[in-house]
Structure formats: C-alpha cells, structure tokens
Amino acid sequence: MLNGKIKVRSYAELIRLHRPVGIFLLLWPIWWSLWLAAQGLPPVKLLLIFTVGVVLMRSAGCIINDLADQKFDGNVARTKNRPLVTGLISRKEALTLFVMLCLIAFILVLQLNWLTIALSFVALGLSILYPFTKRIIYFPQVILGMAWYTGILMAFTATNEHINLTAWLLYIACIIWAVVYDSMYAMVDREDDVVIGVKSTAILFGHYDKFIIAILQIIVILLLLGIGYLNHLRWPFYLGISAATLFFLYQQFLIKDRVPERCLNAFINNHWVGASIFVGLFLSLI
Secondary structure, X not given: OHHHHHHHHHHHHXXXXXXXXXXXXXXXXXXXXXXXXXXXXXXXXXHHHHHHHHHHHHHHHHHHHHHHHHHHHOOOOOOOOOHHHHOOOOHHXXXXXXHHHHHHHXXXXXXXXXXXXXXXHHHXXXXXXXXXXXXXXXXXXXXXXXXXXXXXXXXXXXHHOOOOHHHHHHHHHHHHHHHHHHHHHHHHOHHHHHHHOOOOHHHHHHHHHHHHHHHHHHHHHHHHHHHXXXXXXXXXXXXXXXXXXXXXXHHHHHHOOOOHHHHHHHHHHHHHHHHHHHHHHHHHOO
16 A cells, blocks of 8 residues: 555656646646637636646656656756656656556547647647757757647637737747746756756856846736737736736846745746736636
8 A cells, every 4th residue: 555655646746746836837828828819718618628738738748858857867956856766657657657648638639620639749749859959959948838838829729720910929928938937947957957968048048047037028028018909908917917027026036146946936936927917817808
C-alpha cells in the first residue's frame, strides 16, 4: 500500500499537479479567447473541452520536458528530486502516460472542426520540440509560448471557424507574456543552466534582464489595450488591465535583486495577471 501511494504521488509530481500555477497560466488565455471569440459566454461544450484539454496537455508537456531534461535535471538544485531523476518513475512509464494523455486530448479535439484538429497537431509538435530547443537557441521561451498558446487560435477556429485579427494579436501578446514569466522562472536556475549548457532568455538578456522584461510587459499591456479597443470592450476590461499592470510592477519589485526565491514568486504571481484580465473581460462582456 505504501509503495502504491508513493507511485501515485510520483505520477502527480511528474505532471506537476502539486504546482497548478502552470495550468492557470495556460488556462486564463484560453478562457480569454473563448469569451472574446463568442463575445460573451462560450458554448458549454467548448468550455469543457478546452478546460479539460488544458489540464491534459499541460500535464503531457511536463512529461516530455522531463524526459528531454532527465540528464540535466539532476545537476540543478530545483529539479534534482524529480521522479524521473530519482528513478521513482521509469522512462517507459513516463512515455506511456504521455501517450495516454495525448490520446485523451485528441479524442476531445475530434469533437471540433477540421481546422481546430489541424491546429492541435501544430500545438503538439511545438510542445514536443520546446524542451529540445533549450540546447540550441537562447530563446526557447518563444517556442514555449507558441506551443502553449496555439490553443488561443484553436479557441477561435472552434467557435467561429476562422482566425481574426483579435486572435492573432492575443496570440502574439501571450507569446510575449510567456517570455516574461518564463524568463523570471529561468532566472531561478540561471547559474546552474550556465554550468550545464542549457540556454534561456535569462542568460541571453544578462544584466539587461529586468529592463527587457519591463519592456515586454509594456508591450503585452499595449496589445491587450488594442484588443479592448478593437472589440469595443467596456470599462471593467480596462480595470482588469490596470490590475494586471500593478501586478507587473510588483513582479519588477520582486526580481530587482535577482534573488532566486523572489524570482520564482514573481513567476507565480503571473497567475494573478491572467485572473485579473479574465475577470475584467468577463464583466465587460456580460
């Protein structure tokens, strides 16, 4: 019984159920997209499919990331106790779970139109590619954003069968947002990553990291304001944007001394950015 409990806990840790912030960082923009595409409450069927799909694909993404990084994770303080590194989960078990999660997600996607199904393959391909780009390019966070937020485009095609300007602007804004929060996350491991040869925007930005992150945060806010203007959104949306801006300012305070623990807190704080924008959008479209 004890071994069974350890195994279950190890699987939960493998897919990061104990750290749900990643689910929310993916889920909030998908919900923004569904509400914007429907200009109000989206169909319940789509809301359920995309919400469950987010949980499934975020979990699958964690698995493929750990499979790709298994040899590196043991040399990083934050990741040295992950189940694949300690041997509590084998590579075969992890790969089996990855395939199962992807199959369940694909069954959900099959309920949607052909364009959304086609985009799901793009999302899967980018998700598999992302962890390997950390060995090649200094901006894998861009690939991460492209992978995670292809779901934005899927939300629009599933709702309206086409991708409009709002969808593209939101996709670009969220890719930039991913670079913002994942650069903060990468600041936690920067010293270890330099030693083991893993690349990131935190390393690329160097001493200009805080300044560049601030510029990117401003661009995200401007793009969201543009989306609000295009869609004639009412004042609650702009109140939500104001709250998100305050959270961005707080994150700058957290990372000012580049203390790893505070950089991690700044990363986690982005959950409230997403929540603020959703609440404002929801109230604007009532």
